[in-house]
Amino acid sequence: MRQIFASLWFALHSAGQNFRRNLGVSLAGVFTMGLIIFLVGGSLLFTHSVDTVLQGQEQNASHLKIYLSDNASLAAITNFESRLKTDPRVISVTFETKDQAAHQASQNPDIASALNVLGSNPLPASLNLNVRKLTDLSQFNAEAKATPIVDSTTPTDYNSDVISKLNTVITVIEWVGAIIAIILLTISIVIIMNTIRTAVYSRRTEIEIMKLVGATDWFVRWPFILEGMLGGLLAAIFSGAVVFGAYRLFVQAAQGNLLSVPFDVRYTVTLLIVLLVGGVAVGAFGSFLGVRRFLSA
Amino acid sequence: MRQIFASLWFALHSAGQNFRRNLGVSLAGVFTMGLIIFLVGGSLLFTHSVDTVLQGQEQNASHLKIYLSDNASLAAITNFESRLKTDPRVISVTFETKDQAAHQASQNPDIASALNVLGSNPLPASLNLNVRKLTDLSQFNAEAKATPIVDSTTPTDYNSDVISKLNTVITVIEWVGAIIAIILLTISIVIIMNTIRTAVYSRRTEIEIMKLVGATDWFVRWPFILEGMLGGLLAAIFSGAVVFGAYRLFVQAAQGNLLSVPFDVRYTVTLLIVLLVGGVAVGAFGSFLGVRRFLSA
Amino acid sequence: MSVAVAERSSAPPQHALRPVISFHGVSKVYPNGTEALRDVDLAIHQGDFCFLVGPSGAGKSTLVRLLIRDEAPSTGRIFIDGQEVSRMSHRKLPKLRRKFGIVFQDYKLLTRRTVAQNVAFALQVTRPGQRHLREKVEEVLWIVGLEDKLDKFPDELSGGEQQRVAIARALVHRPRIFLADEPTGNLDPDTSWGIVQLLLQINHRGTTVLMATHNREVVDLVRRRVIAIDNGRVVRDEAEGSYLREGTATL
Amino acid sequence: MSVAVAERSSAPPQHALRPVISFHGVSKVYPNGTEALRDVDLAIHQGDFCFLVGPSGAGKSTLVRLLIRDEAPSTGRIFIDGQEVSRMSHRKLPKLRRKFGIVFQDYKLLTRRTVAQNVAFALQVTRPGQRHLREKVEEVLWIVGLEDKLDKFPDELSGGEQQRVAIARALVHRPRIFLADEPTGNLDPDTSWGIVQLLLQINHRGTTVLMATHNREVVDLVRRRVIAIDNGRVVRDEAEGSYLREGTATL
Ligand SMILES: Nc1ncnc2c1ncn2[C@@H]1O[C@H](COP(=O)(O)OP(=O)(O)OP(=O)(O)O)[C@@H](O)[C@H]1O
Ligand SMILES: Nc1ncnc2c1ncn2[C@@H]1O[C@H](COP(=O)(O)OP(=O)(O)OP(=O)(O)O)[C@@H](O)[C@H]1O
Ligand SMILES: [Mg+2]
Ligand SMILES: [Mg+2]
Secondary structure (H helix, E strand, O other): OHHHHHHHHHHHHHHHHHHHHOHHHHHHHHHHHHHHHHHHHHHHHHHHHHHHHHHHHHHHHOEEEEEEOOOOOHHHHHHHHHHHHHOOOEEEEEEEOHHHHHHHHOOOHHHHHHHHHHOOOOOOEEEEEEEOOHHHHHHHHHHHHHOOOEOOOOOEEOOHHHHHHHHHHHHHHHHHHHHHHHHHHHHHHHHHHHHHHHHHHOOHHHHHHHHHOOOOHHHHHHHHHHHHHHHHHHHHHHHHHHHHHHHHHHHHHHHHOOOOOOOOHHHHHHHHHHHHHHHHHHHHHHHHHHHHHHHOO | OHHHHHHHHHHHHHHHHHHHHOHHHHHHHHHHHHHHHHHHHHHHHHHHHHHHHHHHHHHHHOEEEEEEOOOOOHHHHHHHHHHHHHOOOEEEEEEEOHHHHHHHHOOOHHHHHHHHHHOOOOOOOEEEEEEOOHHHHHHHHHHHHHOOOEOOOOOEEOOHHHHHHHHHHHHHHHHHHHHHHHHHHHHHHHHHHHHHHHHHHOOHHHHHHHHHOOOOHHHHHHHHHHHHHHHHHHHHHHHHHHHHHHHHHHHHHHHHOOOOOOOOHHHHHHHHHHHHHHHHHHHHHHHHHHHHHHHOO | OHHHHHHOOOOHHHOOOOOOEEEEEEEEEOOOOOEEEEEEEEEEOOOOEEEEEOOOOOOHHHHHHHHOOOOOOOEEEEEEOOEEHHHOOHHHHHHHHHOEEEEEOOEOOOOOOOHHHHHHHHHHHHOOOOOOHHHHHHHHHHHOOOOOOOOOOHHHOOHHHHHHHHHHHHHOOOOOEEEEEOOOOOOOHHHHHHHHHHHHHHHHOOOEEEEEOOOHHHHHHHOOEEEEEEOOEEEEEEOOOOOOOOOOOOO | OHHHHHHOOOOHHHOOOOOOEEEEEEEEEOOOOOEEEEEEEEEEOOOOEEEEEOOOOOOHHHHHHHHOOOOOOOEEEEEEOOEEHHHOOHHHHHHHHHOEEEEOOOOOOOOOOOHHHHHHHHHHHHOOOOOOHHHHHHHHHHHOOOOOOOOOOHHHOOHHHHHHHHHHHHHOOOOOEEEEEOOOOOOOHHHHHHHHHHHHHHHHOOOEEEEEOOOHHHHHHHOOEEEEEEOOEEEEEEOOOOOOOOOOOOO
16 A cells, blocks of 8 residues: 555656656647647637537528419418428428518518509518528429419529538538548647657656666656646646637627627537546557557567 | 868768668657648648639629619610629629520420410519629619619519628638638647757757767757758658648549539649748758757757 | 685585576677677576676676666576576566666666655665655665765766765665676775675675676775676686686786 | 986976966856865876876866866866867857867767767867778777777677777877876776877877876876866875875775
8 A cells, every 4th residue: 555655656756857857848748739739629619610600501591482373372372381391301481471571571661662653562472481401492492393383483582503502612611621620630649649759759768777777667657647647738728728718709709790609618618628638648648658669678 | 172071971971860760759750740731731722722612602603683674774774784884893794685584584394384374574684793702792782772773573683691691601711711821830830849859859968979079060950950851851742742642632522523623733833842842941940949959058 | 715715605606505696508699799698607696796807898797687687698598586587578577676786887877866866766666665765765875975965966976976876776775686787987996995895794794796897906805706707708707716817917 | 216207208397388278276166056176276288198086076077077168167267278268159169179089987979870980970070071081980999999899889889898989089080188087997907008008109199188087006007197186176286196195005
C-alpha cells in the first residue's frame, strides 16, 4: 500500500517537475495540441451551427403553393388535401380560399386598388404545402400539375431552379463538411502523436538511464503519461475557452445580421466536455506510444 | 573561394546526413508539415472550387421575369427595355411576346391542350432580366412592380425568399471561408515552428559543441537551414501530390453529379508552385528561428 | 603471502558455494562487428572484491554491461545468483538490476533532477515506499563529500563531483553487488583513496565488489583479486594481484 | 636541478615578452551562487607547459571555461594574445576559440558523426578549404591509436577511446594553445603516458600546453610548471613542481 502511494506520489511529482523544467518543449506541445483542439472543436461547432441554420432554411424553403382551378369542387379539394396530409413526406397543408388570397394580396395597396377596379376576384384558391425535404418538392410539383383540379395556367408557385441549386449546395456542404472533419481529425491525431513523440525523443537518454537503474516500464511510463495528461488538459482548457468565446461572438454577430444562429447550450457543454476528455486521453495515449518506442529498445 | 565551396559542401553534406541519421524526428517533422501544407492547399483549392461553382450558381439564379400587362403599348415596353439595358447592374434583357410565351408553355402537352381549349392566349408577354448580382434582384423586383406597364396581378416571377436565403448562405460561406483560411494558416505556421523548434531542441548539445570548437554562427546554422529546406521540400512535394490527386478526384466525382466543377489548371499550377516555395521557405525560416535560440545562449 | 590469503575469507578458488556471478564461454560481438569479449570464463563469489584491469578498449565496460543485461552476450551463458541473465525475459530485468549498485563510466545521471533526486531515484526504484528517504540520501551524499550540493543539478557540478553523485547513487540502496566502471577517473588521489576505503568497508560487510579501473596505485596498494583483460580475453586472474603482471617494468 | 631549468627554454619567470594567457584578479561566481574561482592572477607564456592540479571541485575546469569564454568571469580581466577575452563581443568568439585545441573533461563529441567526422569537423571549422583533410584526420587518429575506429560512432567506443578522439580533435589543427581538462582520466597508464609524451613533443615545437589533471604519477615524472588550485584560489605555482607540495606525505 505504502509502496503504491509512494510510486503514485513520485509519478505525480516528477510529471509536474518535468513539465516545468522542460517548459519550452512542454509549452510548444501544449500550444500545438491546443490549436488542434481548437480547430476540431471550432469546426464541429461551426458545422453544427451551419447545419442548424440550413435546416431552418430548408424548412422555410420547402413550401409549395398549389393553385386550384376556380371550378374545382370543394369535395375534390378536400379529397386532394387529405391525401396530401396523410403523405409522410408532408409536414402541413393549409387551404387558402380565393377570399383569403385576395385579402392577403390586398395588403399591397396597388393590388388592392386593382382588385377594387376589377370588381371580381381573379386570384385562385390554393393549397399551401410544407414538405419535410427540399428534394421532394419537385415530385410534388409534378404530381400537382397532373391533378385535374389544379389551375392549369399557373399550377404551382415555386422556383424549381433556385431551390434545386440551393439543395445541391446544402448537400455538398454537408458532405464536404463531414469529409473535412474526418481529415482534420486524422491530421490532428497524427500531428499530436508526432509532437509528443518528438518531445519524448529528446528525453530518451533519461528513459534509458531509469531502466538501467532498475525501474520497471510502468515506473518510467507513469510520469510521462501524467505529463501528457497535464499537457492535454491545459491545451483543452485553453482551446475550449477560445472556442466557447468565438462561438458566442459568432452567434452575437449573426444575430445582428439576416441569419439568426441559435446558441445551443446543450451541444456546447457536451462539446466542451468531449474536448476536455479527448485532450487528456490523447495526451495520455500519445505519451504512452511515445515512451513505448524507447522502453522496448 | 575554395573555403566557401568547402563550407557549402560541408553544409550540404551534413544536412543530408543529419536528416538521415535523425530520420525518426525528421520524418515526424516532414509528416506534420506535409499534413499542414495539405490542409492549407486543400482548403485553398476547395474554397476556389466552391467560389467558382457559386459564382456560376449566382448567375443562373439571377433571373427576373417581369410580366407585362396586355394593354401595355409597344413604345412603353421598348422604352422600359432600353432603360433596363443601359443599367450597369444588368447583364441582358430579352423580350418574350405573348406568342413566344404560349409557344414555350405549349411544350408541356397539358398546357398546350388547355390553351387549345381556351382559344385565346392568357399568357402575358414578359421581359427576362439577367442581373449581375443576386442582391440586386429584389430592387429590380420592387422597381418593376411600381412600373405601370407591368401586369399587376402577377408582376414578376422570382422566388424572393429562397433567393435571398441562398444569397445570405453564399455571403456567409465566403466570409467564413476567408476567416477559416486565415486561422488555418496561423495555426499551421505556429505548429510548424513548434515542430522544428522541438526537433532542434533535441540537438542543442550538438549546437553547443560546434560553437565551443570555434564554429561561427552561420557555419552551425547552414546545415540546419538546409535540412529544414529539404524537409519542407519533401513535405510540399508529398502533400502537393495528394492535394492534386484529391482535387482531380473531386472534380471527377462532381462531374457525375449535378454540379460541374471546372478543373482550373492555371490556378492549380500556381497553387502547387506556391506550396513548394512556401514549404521550402517555412522549413528554412523555422530552422533559422529554432537554431537561433540555442546559438545566442 | 599465503598467510594473507588465509586471513581473507573471500579468496575465490576455495569456494564450495555457488558463485554469485559466473561467465561460461562468453563472447560479445557488437552489431558493427567489433569483438569486445572472447570466450570469457569467470566466477565471482559472494563477498569477493575484484579489480578489473586492462588497456583502453580491452572489454571491461562490455563485461559490466553484460552483467546487468544492458547488452546480451553473443555466445555463452552468464549466471547471477543461479539465474541465467543471458536468457532472462525483459520483464525480469528490473528485478535483476536492483540487485546491483552500478557506477557507469559516463555516470549516466538524470540531467533534469537535482543531485538529491538522482540519488533518491535509485532508492525509490529499488525500495518503493522506503521511509526516511531524505535522511538516507543526505547521509550517502555526506559520505562522498557532497553535502553542500544536494539541490544542484548535475551540469552545475565539476566532473569529479558528478562522478561522486554516481557513486552515491550506486551505494544508497545497499546493493548486494557493487559494480563500478572506472569510478575514480575524475577524482584526485585523496578522494579516490577515500572512495576505495569506502568500497573496502562495504565489502567487509558482505557486499560483492567488482571495480574496473586504470588506477595502478590503488590496485597495487589494496592487493585484492585482479582480473586482467586484454583484447577481449581474460589474460590473468590472481587472488592478490597487482596492476601489471608482477615483474613487468612500470612505464 | 638548476641544470635542468637551464636546459628548458620555457621556464616562465624569466620572460620579458607579453604572456599568451594572463588572468588579473579573476573571480567566478556561478548563477547558483557557487564561488568557483577567487581572485586568480596568472601569466602563461608562449611555449609554456603547465599542469593544473587540485582536488575535485577546486575550479580547474572553470578556469579552462573562462579561457575560451564558455563562461564570462564575474570580476577581473583575462587576456589572450593581448586581447581581452572577458569583454570580447560574441562575434569574435569563433576566432578566439580556433586558437585553442581543447580536450573537454566530458569529451563533448558530436554523437551523430563518426570518429573521423568529429575530428574533421574541428579542421573544417578552423581551416575551411583545407586540403588533404582525410589524410590529416587519419594521421592524428593513428597517433592516438584509433586507426581502426575511423568510421565508428562515439557511442560505439569505449570510454578511453572516446577520450582519445577528443584528444585527436584538439590536436588536428595544430593549435597555438592546447588546453586539456583531465585528458587521461579514462586511459590506462601506458596510453596516458603516450599522450603526455605527445604533448611534450608538441610543446617542444612551440605549442603552449595547459593540462588539468589528477594524475600524480605523470605530474611527478614530467616535472614542469605546476599550478595548484584549491577552493578557487591559486595556492601554489612552481616552475618544476610535483603533484603535492614537496615534502607532503602521499596517501
Ligand atoms: N556499443 C558498442 N558498439 C560497438 N562497439 C563497441 C561498443 N561499445 C564498445 N565497443 C568496442 O568494444 C571494445 C571494448 O569496449 P569496452 O567499452 O568494453 O572497453 P573498456 O575496456 O571499457 O575500455 P576503456 O578502459 O577505454 O573504457 C572496444 O573496441 C570498443 O570500441
Ligand atoms: N555550471 C556550473 N554552475 C554552477 N556551479 C558550477 C558549475 N560548474 C561548476 N560549478 C561548481 O564550481 C566549482 C568548481 O568546479 P570545476 O568544474 O571548475 O571544478 P574542477 O576543479 O574542474 O573539479 P574536477 O576535478 O572534479 O573536475 C565546483 O564547486 C562546482 O560545483
Ligand atoms: Mg570502459
Ligand atoms: Mg573539472
